[in-house]
Amino acid sequence: MNRPVLQSPIPSPASAAQAPAAKAGMFAAYDTSDFFCELMRRTDEMPPSLQTVRDRLAGFDLDELRHRTSTAEAQLYRLGITFTVYSDREAIDRILPFDMIPRVLTAAEWDHIDRGVQQRVKALNLFLRDIYHERHVLRDGIIPADLVLNNPNYCEAMVGVRVPGDVYVHINGTDLIRDRSGRFMVLEDNARTPSGVSYVIENRHMMLRLMPDLASGMPLRSVEEYGLKLHQTLCEVAPEGVTDPQVVLFSPGIYNSAYFEHVFLAREMGVPLVEGKDLIVENHRVYMRTVAGLRPVHSIYRRLNDEYLDPLAFNPDSMLGVPGLVEAYRRGNVTLANALGTGVADDKAVYAYMPRLIRYYLGEDPILDSVQTNICAEEEGLAYTLANMDKLVIKPVGESGGYGLLIGSQATQTELDEFRAKLLEDPSNYISQPVIDLSVSPTLCPSGVEARHVDLRPFALTGKNTWVLPGGLSRVALRKGSLVVNSSQGGGSKDTWVMAR
């Protein structure tokens, strides 16, 4: 096998400033256009650790990289690290395409993200506690009461219910993007059941197996701790007085497209993966059916949306849920993570108020910027949106996964007209934002190494404290020019390297 030659000690700042190797080898034809490149940066501010990665990569042979990529994808398939796509007739197991070129974050960048995410999670939890109890934030006029109380994700069943440690969002995923100057911005919060963390860890394993020559000696922060920390978090928020809590992961079951991740997390935590039929509620307490009879359950990491959890409380047709679960929860006999009703906090309309909510609850300026957001429910926001449709991204507030959005600059006149009609019909269902030129990262493509847009989803766990996994899911839009990174729409992923120094 052709191993690339490794001869790249960390260069001195002087040689980094000249950055002579930037366009060498594999990167000879690499063009970032005007976008911020995660690896190339600007030549005058090249952090030494990135320089090393770049120089090593430049020495790789394209065919060798392709060969390793196909090995990686075959392994993912064999390992069953797949998500299931359902067509009319059959279930197809797909892998999330894996790009061998890592996305690298410096220690300073990570410090900024870490603090920013912690701050945001803190504000989200304070906001949720407030709107389900005293509602100061509404009385003080910080956010329109209508937007919160009439939000489809506002959960009446949670009003007045105390949750352990006042933690609502135990597991949070914050979607970050970078603009042309490299500034990080929050694109959205995922405070319901954010997914993808298993790929963070599996991507790292794949990287260490197949690119040892790239990773060797690099000061990478480990992502191994996640399962342990997750279990610890779920123990910390167990109902009061329980000394040895039984934690379970509650999955919709083997037909769910994210079943692999549920298996992965249950195994990493060493707890049972349960389905609805494995749980039963008696006397407002939750039990699981074991071969030795019923055993009490105290903390449930649930990977089902609110509406499927309990046919008695929500959707009566749900076959996935557990009758009586919500009442047991309301009585404090079991903890759900995340709490019920967190969807109101990661709503796209509420997002627009996050900077104000951070200032209100914490008395601090937001550490991470937000994307400027026009709320179409408001007259001013709607007028601006209608006047600038061709320059904006318009999103329905209730959808996730990149569905139903319009990117004005890429739409035809017909599409614009159709969308305008939808928008006028139900303005409060939409928000709009300027197009952010997502940063790019060198990515192996059929015609060579090319620039592709990426985002970043760090994961935060909150029990007694908040801990942010030093890494994150870097999703990459594999189609040239595309800004949509979602796996359901042709996205892939990269290993995310957070440098310790």
Place this chain on the structure above:
Amino acid sequence: MTQTSARFPAMLANLNTLLSRYGESMMWLARYMERIENLARLLEVTEAFVRNPDGSPGWDSILQINSDEDRYAAIYPLPATEENILAFYITESTNPTSIRAMAHMVRENARSARPLISTEMWMQLNVFTRSMMELSTPDIRRHGLSGLCNRLKQDCQTHFGITEGTLYRDQAWLFYLLGKYLERSDQITRLIDIRYHTLLPSGETSGSQMDITQWGSVLRSAAAYHAFRRLQPVTTTPANVVGFLLKNEGFPRSLMLNLRQVDSTLSALSTHYNLRHQCGPLQERIINMRATLEDQTAEEIISRGLHEYMTYIQDELAALQAEVSATFWPAAPVTVREEISIPQ
């Protein structure tokens, strides 16, 4: 911040947390893998050795062994042809005893138990079941039936080897073993019952010498040929063959050995996992079955009615399976036992 790990030391000590669904999946995973291996051996042996009086391969006997006559007749015309039998047992997804349907069941059970089984087990099952579910008639023609059967046996045996070497020994393992031994017990009685009566249809004396090839094929169907030869180098009589398959203490597929293994598996569940209450009635049933087998010679069993005895064993095994299900994964809502409902 308090030390969480110190606060919750009892978590690892909790032995009785095997989900009922996991127990069920492990049991059926083993049963279906045994069944696939067995069917592969049966198909291969039938093609090569089993003959009708006119010399053609005796495909009908496979239908009888699996009690599949009615199901087959609902899909294909009678009499059975080789082509249709192979389609029925390999690619026919509406037939629950086909390789494809069983591979699907293996896959579902493996997915369900995936949080428990080793990564190595999952990887092999993932690849194996996917390729079996994609099998087509041209594939069978290309590799030949014996090529396919050899591959099936090898994949099943690879599975059993990986499992032996990597699966953590706890209750999940014991339910897996229970499924494996129950399936082997059932398979051996079906094989003996049908083949004995097709070879000796009209009450010919069981002690007489007979067609060595045909009785050899019975032994081969159970992977017993060479072990039997070592033990009985001179005489092959029907009673010897039946006695070996039913009562031999060392042959891994004999009824005797598998009933003993079922018993000891239940004992392990009973004593190591505090399931005495649940296992007691099950063990009683097994002890009775073992007694009927130990108390009779093969000749006695045959003269008193081999078919009746095999039917009795099969009924008892089915009842045992039903009792295992009702005990460990009851379908009806379970009432909370008093000691559990005391508030924490």
